[in-house]
Amino acid sequence: MTPDQLSDHVLTAARDVFVARELDPSVLPAAVTLERPRNPEHGDYASTLALQLAKQVGVAPRELATALADRLGRVPGIKSVEVAGPGFLNLRLEAAAAGELARLVVQAGPAYGHSRTLAGQRVNLEFVSANPTGPIHLGGVRWAAVGDALGRLLRAAGAEVTTEYYFNDAGAQIDRFAQSLLAAARGQEVPADGYAGDYIDEIAAAVAQRQPAVASLPDEEAEQVFRAEGIELMLAEIKQSLADFGVRFDVFFNEKDLHERGELAAAVTHLREHGHVYEHDGALWLRTTDFGDDKDRVLIRGTGAPTYFLADCAYYYDKRQVRGFDRVVIMLGADHHGYVGRMRAMAKCFGDDPDQTLELLIGQMVNLLRDGEPVRMSKRHGTVVTLADLMSAIGVDAARYALARYSSDSPIDIDIALWTRASRDNPVYYVQYAHARIASLLRNAAELGVVRGDEFDPALLGHEREHDLLKALAEFPQVVATAAELREPHRIARYCEELAGTYHRFYDSCRVLPQGAEPATELTRARLWLVEAARIVLANGLTLLGVTAPERM
Template identity: 70%
Template sequence: MTPANLAATVLSAARAVFETRGLDASVLPETTTLERPRNPEHGDYASTLALQLGKKTGVAPRELAAALAEELGRQPGVKSVEIAGPGFLNIRLDAAAAGVLARDIVLAGAKYGQSDSLHGEKINLEFVSANPTGPVHIGGVRWAAVGDALSRLLRAAGATVGTEYYFNDAGSQIDRFARSLYASAKGEPAPEDGYGGAYIAEIATAVQAEAPDVLKESETGALETFRRVGVELMFAEIKQSLVEFGVHFDTYFNEKDLHDRGELQEALDRLRDQGHIFEADGATWLRTTEFGDDKDRVLRKSDGDWTYFAADCAYYLDKRKRGFDRIVIMLGADHHGYIGRMKAMAACFGDDPAVNLEILIGQLVSLVRDGEPVRMSKRAGTVITLEDFVDAIGVDATRYALARYSSDSPIDIDIEEWTRATKDNKVYYVQYVAARTANVARNAADVGLTRGEPAAFNPGLLSHEKENDLLKALGEFPAVVASAAELREPHRVARYLEDVAAAYHRFYDNCRVLPLGDEPITDLQRARLWLNDATRTVIANGLALLGVSAPERM
């Protein structure tokens, strides 16, 4: 019995009590949740439902708890119910009800953990979106790991998700990039406001390979060639590095397309129709202060040029026109000031900023060696890149390390810690369980131990304390996935997997699965093999949500 099943049983018992006593059933919640008591002596699960309903019904919580306990005690799979304190319900399951979960998990396979908690939501998730003026840097690496994990979580929770990379191929940064490539090709130092690093020379050389006569062109023509070809090459490299990192986007959206298709003007016209546009000092403004922004924003400057914010408005409108109900954008710590203007912009379009637009801010990441920050890349010159990160600790460790922490917290990633084959290396600790469970299954097959047919499985044999602890941990997975998706917090999955790994190690140390020597194979060992394989299923499913492999051997 999963926690969700038991919670439904508790609510069903409450409905029966309300009907018997003639209480107003409208105060009953649609769902209820259970907690795992810290002290195992207090039962397997605890419910506060009687406390919640006491005031609403006018019945003393302990009296209501007593009625609930009596009704729950009649339900299949419930071993006992005790009342504690002012009206807590401490619930114990019988071994068979708890143990059947092992079979259910194995039979569900990759689907275990999925739900429809976000069914019906159509979400556009934009992340990374680094400018194509250099390799993906350390901040973008964090968003690549967290954003991709979040997309997997949202889909597992039933949402329709479109992942998107906004490709900024218009504006002054691209101009500086082109000038830097041009200078490098001529053997000159980078412009004062340009880009440095070995990758500039590499891209400049690649542009010349594609356009051998580029330096014979006029400066204007050469800059346009370096701009066009250089951006294509740089962005192809960015895309390839992300693919190698396991991140695939549904859409790569070019900012230039917004300009070419006239979508900035369309957005301005829409905002004008909403009554939020005004003219001042020869420029066109959006009155965002009406919706909490600290100042109004220019959309079109007095010289006729569009602002970056105008492109932001057009891009937001484009996403909404494509049918996305909720726009989720992941931005770095240096973009915190964007939240107010973006929320106000959504309101100006007539949307509810609390519903239609969500902005997540990620804090800084440092790569550390010997207690000191690694300050620069050999290739990029001034920043740490995705390739630097992966070269230092590997793809799995990078993805796990970056997804393991709340994105709104700064983190230091210690190279030694994340490459060590010890339990202090959390990805190793979790992956070791994936490998150990696979090894147990292989060894079982070698001695002729199989799970047997599902109908022959005897869940009541899984009565050991450590088996019960592991089953309870495995049962929490669907709720962890749903809450991690709802709260946009992939780190909850990583921390949960570490708890499961710890519970499995305790089970492994106390509950032998394989027979010793010539011992006959027993039904208990078959039941434990179900539990072993259920653990691998949960570990593999959880790691997959983080984009991390579940090795069969280590």
């Protein structure tokens, strides 16, 4: 019996009690939430439903809980229901009912944990979006790991997700990038506000090789060549490094397309129709203070040049009005807190409710350490630690897991020694080792000629450690749904670590395979079903994080 099935039984019992007592059924929830007690003596699951409803229907909580317990005690598969304290319900399952979960997991395979909780939502998920003026730095790498994991989670919860990378390939930062390349190609000092690092020299040399005539062009024309060619080369390097990290976007969106397709003008027209655009001192403004912003925002300067904010407006307009996404999720760095208020106000100026259509997630800083000291910066990339640096230092799996393991609103330190250690202190090793340990057991079973078979007796899985493992496996769908709803992939990592520990304790207490000349028994086969279920859930959890589930370590 799964937690969802048990929740349905509790809700059905509540409806029956309400009918029998002629109580108002409108107060009943659409679904019942069950908790897993910290103390195993309090049962497998607990419900506070009686406490929640008692006051609304004028019945003492313990009296209502007792009525619910009596009704639930007649449900097949429920071993016992106890009323505790002021009206808590503590439920225990029969071994056979609990053991059936192993069958459900194995039959579902990679789909176990998936749901339809977010079905019908079209979500645009934008993350990383580093300017094409240099490689992806460590802060952007965090969003690459977390954003990709979040996209997987949202899809697992039933949402239709488009992952997107936005290239700011228009504006002053691109001018400085082109000027830096031109200076490097001509052996001049990089402008004071330009970009430094050996990668600038490398790209400049590559542009000169691709376009030999650029050396004889006037500065203004040469700068245009370095702009176009340099961006193309930088984008190719960014895309390759992301692919090496296991991150592949559905859409790469260029800012210049907004300009070329006339979407800046379309956004202004739309905003004007909603009555929030005005002119002042020769500039065009958006009255965002009507919706809580600290000041109004300029859309078009007095010179006629559009602002970055107008591009932001047009990009949001494109996602919502042109492409029809229900929800726009944007992941931003720690220095973008001031961005939230103006973007929410902008959404309201478009006539949207930002609580429904716009999410801005802020991530905190990441530090890479060796022996407790910050890692020295790469000369090639100037003054930043890059995605390539991190992959080289600890590997893709450890990097993705380390970055996704913590809540994004918390700064993190990634210690190279810890994340490359082959020990239980290393969280990703600990989880991957549990999966590899199960894979090894299953190989040994095959070598012994012991097969799981098509059927097993779930009632045989009655050992305390088997029961613990089954309860942990049962939690996975709710963990996935909650992680998706709260946009918190770190919940998956922490769950996987708990599941790995639960499996190791099971393995140490419950012998699975026969020894010597012992024959395989029905218990052997039942436990093979259980360990295969544990392997599947570990693999599914790691997959949601974009981390491999190795067969051998």
